[in-house]
């Protein structure tokens with residue numbers, strides 16, 4: 445059993461991670477934004493001093509991707525500078541820091557999944573601020589920072605693309621969805637299990653990619669949601685990113701994070717297994733095996749393998 449401290453515990457990932465750690469008998473101190481604003485450096489120091497965690501997982505973030513374009517410095521305060529405050533406090537108390545990051549740190553132009561050590565090249569303000577957070581964590585804690593990059597999250601709590609599509613499907617509403625952005629829809633409980641596995645297996649500090657397996661486009665995902673909800677998938681029609689310009693402009697068109705497995709995320713069995721459709725929005729933990737973990741900092745496979753991950757599901 446370890447002492448964990450979770451920031452952003454009221455968010456989609458934070459809630460599932462807190463629940464998963466508690467269910468696995470870990471000692472968890474959870475902080476929503478009201479309990480700990482991570483941009484308050486003094487408060488961060490005080491909380492770590494009081495709770496003496498062994499592992500801090502930062503699930504707090506500015507996640508409004510489009511708004512970050514007009515408010516990049518405000519986003520940087522949360523996604524970059526505040527991570528430096530957390531990392532400094534972790535260094536003082538010999539705690540590990542798991543910093544959650546994103547596929548937006550990449551340019552989205554690759555034709556194969558991005559490896560952990562692929563050079564980042566963000567094309568949006570959000571991506572730049574998240575990369576700043578990665579760098580802040582790794583600079584302050586070279587031996588004790590874990591960057592866990594994930595993508596296209598949906599979970600039992602909070603808003604997500606899948607939840608929006610589910611509402612539309614239940615209303616049998618037609619919808620037009622972009623078919624030229626490809627990524628990995630990822631169940632937040634999968635990521636929670638991967639984070640737990642990463643730490644309990646004693647993986648070395650470094651960058652890790654943590655997603656559910658498989659990939660699809662937003663259109664493909666929407667169609668699958670409609671089918672599961674019993675709505676006609678033909679209500680979902682494909683469109684292009686160009687037809688729906690966003691303030692964040694240069695969204696990564698094709699961003700899949702390696703390593704990925706052969707399983708398709710759009711198969712009915714897969715979506716049923718993660719519990720979204722069979723039992724509604726509950727904190728069901730996925731039974732899918734996660735990916736093999738690799739540490740980019742060492743550019744080699746390490747002793748955290750898929751069986752270690754699977755044992756945690």
Ligand SMILES: NC(=O)c1ccc[n+]([C@@H]2O[C@H](COP(=O)([O-])OP(=O)(O)OC[C@H]3O[C@@H](n4cnc5c(N)ncnc54)[C@H](OP(=O)(O)O)[C@@H]3O)[C@@H](O)[C@H]2O)c1
Nearest residue numbers: 452454455456457477481482504505544546594595596597
């Ligand atoms: N959602 C995705 O598709 C996705 C994809 C890839 C990576 N990620 C990353 O995954 C992580 C978790 O994302 P999520 O989807 O769970 O986001 P979320 O649901 O928006 O949760 C983020 C949480 O951070 C809190 N927060 C914001 N500013 C804060 C501050 N200054 N101090 C403390 N807490 C603060 C928010 O509180 P309020 O609600 O009160 O503002 C919210 O509860 C983030 O690092 C995100 O960048 C997300």
